[in-house]
Amino acid sequence: MDWVASKTGTLLNSTVQVLDQVVQSGSRFEATLSPAAMKIIKGVMGNDVLSAGFFLMIIGSFYTFFKDLFVRYYYEIQSWFYVSVEVQEGDDTYKWLSEWVAERPLTKSVRHLTVKAVWDEDSDNDDYYSNNSKDERPRLLFMPGMGSHVLYHKGYKINVSRDRPDQAAGADGEQSRILASIQKKQCLTISTFGWDISRLKTIVQDAMEESYKKKEGKTTIYTSQPYDNYWSGSSTRSPRAFHSVILAEGLKEELLEDITTFRNSSQWYHDRGVPYRRGYLLHGPPGTGKTSFIVALAGHLNMSVCIVNLGISGLNDQQLDRLLNNAPRNSILLMEDVDAALVKRKAGKSQEGGNNVTLSGILNALDGITAQEGSVVFMTTNHIRKLAPALIRPGRCDRKMLFDYADKHQIEGMFLKFFLSRPPAAPKPVRKLLTTSTSASTATPTLLEQDSKEQGRKDTYDAMIKRTAAKMAEAITFKDTVTTAQLQGFFMLHRDDPENILDEVPGFLAELIHEREVLSNKKEQRRQRRQKKKVRKEEVEKKAKEAKIAAGETIESSEDEDEDDDDESGSDSFSDSDYYEEAKKPNGSASIKDLKPANGVKAADGEHEVPVQAEANAATAV
Numbered sequence: 001m002d003w004v005a006s007k008t009g010t011l012l013n014s015t016v017q018v019l020d021q022v023v024q025s026g027s028r029f030e031a032t033l034s035p036a037a038m039k040i041i042k043g044v045m046g047n048d049v050l051s052a053g054f055f056l057m058i059i060g061s062f063y064t065f066f067k068d069l070f071v072r073y074y075y076e077i078q079s080w081f082y083v084s085v086e087v088q089e090g091d092d093t094y095k096w097l098s099e100w101v102a103e104r105p106l107t108k109s110v111r112h113l114t115v116k117a118v119w120d121e122d123s124d125n126d127d128y129y130s131n132n133s134k135d136e137r138p139r140l141l142f143m144p145g146m147g148s149h150v151l152y153h154k155g156y157k158i159n160v161s162r163d164r165p166d167q168a169a170g171a172d173g174e175q176s177r178i179l180a181s182i183q184k185k186q187c188l189t190i191s192t193f194g195w196d197i198s199r200l201k202t203i204v205q206d207a208m209e210e211s212y213k214k215k216e217g218k219t220t221i222y223t224s225q226p227y228d229n230y231w232s233g234s235s236t237r238s239p240r241a242f243h244s245v246i247l248a249e250g251l252k253e254e255l256l257e258d259i260t261t262f263r264n265s266s267q268w269y270h271d272r273g274v275p276y277r278r279g280y281l282l283h284g285p286p287g288t289g290k291t292s293f294i295v296a297l298a299g300h301l302n303m304s305v306c307i308v309n310l311g312i313s314g315l316n317d318q319q320l321d322r323l324l325n326n327a328p329r330n331s332i333l334l335m336e337d338v339d340a341a342l343v344k345r346k347a348g349k350s351q352e353g354g355n356n357v358t359l360s361g362i363l364n365a366l367d368g369i370t371a372q373e374g375s376v377v378f379m380t381t382n383h384i385r386k387l388a389p390a391l392i393r394p395g396r397c398d399r400k401m402l403f404d405y406a407d408k409h410q411i412e413g414m415f416l417k418f419f420l421s422r423p424p425a426a427p428k429p430v431r432k433l434l435t436t437s438t439s440a441s442t443a444t445p446t447l448l449e450q451d452s453k454e455q456g457r458k459d460t461y462d463a464m465i466k467r468t469a470a471k472m473a474e475a476i477t478f479k480d481t482v483t484t485a486q487l488q489g490f491f492m493l494h495r496d497d498p499e500n501i502l503d504e505v506p507g508f509l510a511e512l513i514h515e516r517e518v519l520s521n522k523k524e525q526r527r528q529r530r531q532k533k534k535v536r537k538e539e540v541e542k543k544a545k546e547a548k549i550a551a552g553e554t555i556e557s558s559e560d561e562d563e564d565d566d567d568e569s570g571s572d573s574f575s576d577s578d579y580y581e582e583a584k585k586p587n588g589s590a591s592i593k594d595l596k597p598a599n600g601v602k603a604a605d606g607e608h609e610v611p612v613q614a615e616a617n618a619a620t621a622v
Helices: 002-023 028-032 035-046 048-081 092-102 131-135 173-182 198-215 251-263 266-271 290-300 317-325 359-367 408-419 447-475 484-493 498-550
Strands: 082-088 113-118 139-144 147-153 156-163 187-193 219-225 230-237 278-283 304-307 331-335 376-381 399-402
Touching: 048 082, 082 092, 082 198, 092 139, 092 187, 092 198, 139 147, 187 198, 219 290, 251 278, 251 290, 251 376, 251 399, 278 290, 290 304, 290 331, 290 376, 317 359, 408 447, 408 484, 447 498, 484 498
Parallel strands: 219 304, 278 376, 278 399, 304 331, 331 376
Antiparallel strands: 082 187, 113 139, 147 156, 156 187, 219 230
């Protein structure tokens, strides 16, 4: 530092001497510079205020120059003695190391932190699922803020640096997000003194192991970030029990066997040159358990779920292709309501700042030349008749499974799941050990006798529940077109009164009928409004055409077609009579294969009948 100070002083003295020579009359600078320039310089040097400001400007320039020079060479020299690893946001390693740093004690020198409230199930609190869960608070995750920080791990010093890219100047809204994604992503750099890189490799390995250990036995749900082209693990939850999803008899087992066979057949696909991909389409009325089954299946197979939101703003074909190709391994790609994402747009017009995903873009992402090998794709839809044949052909959609209204098997199974082995709470007698008294009138029942009575009470309750379940399957039939979501809401509403729940069935069905009538009336009103709008438009076009003919102008034929307005709000209301005709069986509890579809056609794989005329009921769950 003394050397820097002496050199700075020397430069300042030299500068002053040069300026003195400039302002002296008859100097060589006077002959070189113009009279106007010399006048300005002499004016500045002759004014104390201006000359002081001029010298301060020179000093500031020297300070900035030498500071930048010092910082540059300092970090360059430091890099000779330090090893470092750098990761960018969007990579799995970034999340591993971020969590690893957040869980390490920081030194007192760290003065800037970022904090995040985490609601997860990684806590060791055994009361997470207790009745006191409403008192649960989020876990606060502290992490060093932007800049350089220091922490200690296993006795040695670790430098942590976080850098955030500058936002695009002059941009806001969607434009700012797009430009920010093009720039460098947030970086995390970890460095340590020495030339041994194995220490950092161990840190990264430990961070990965800790992250996977937390997720062990959990189901991770990923959501897409289209602007940054990466997946974000939005939540981690305990897997849903696979047996808790009640589907039509044999359907769940069939799908599980198919996907298990696929996952164990990678070599078979490779030997025969068949693309190692599998696609499934789950179609049927809303609320029939399509998404619930996929999440439960992922938990059963220890897989993650990547939700592909095709309707998100700003998503285009290129981003969709990159997202699907960069999806986390061992994951199920879920495209919900794929029919709603394929919005009709006039050719040649894109939606600026909106969604620009096309059918061809989806097709290429699913089975194009860059499609990910080993991918498992599930698509769901409530309107299979609206899907393009190219989207659901074999190779893109290998299995098409109908998730229909609840049948006898599902109604009975769901009732047993909710109420079996759950007797209502009753006052329990105080248990006492057998007294020493030999009097029969004063002897207290033993623990064994108490347990025997409780077991008998439980058996009696279970027998009653099984009888009620059979009656429930007769009271609510397939012809009532009740979804499993509606059944679940009904059972939850009366979960504490299973003995009298049968008395509530007529009111439950009457309420569903009323809801359908209201939705049907709204649908008819929308249809009438669209019809009136169409008639007015035709009248205006007719008058305009007549005026052009009268004026002798040439009439150009319009190729624009009226767009289908069936997808407007409220289009999810259907007439139940349109979906299926009555079941052949008198009791209305026919299975899927026993039904006669209205104007239906065979599915491509010949599994189930696919209705093409009718749509599903959208009455919400109770």
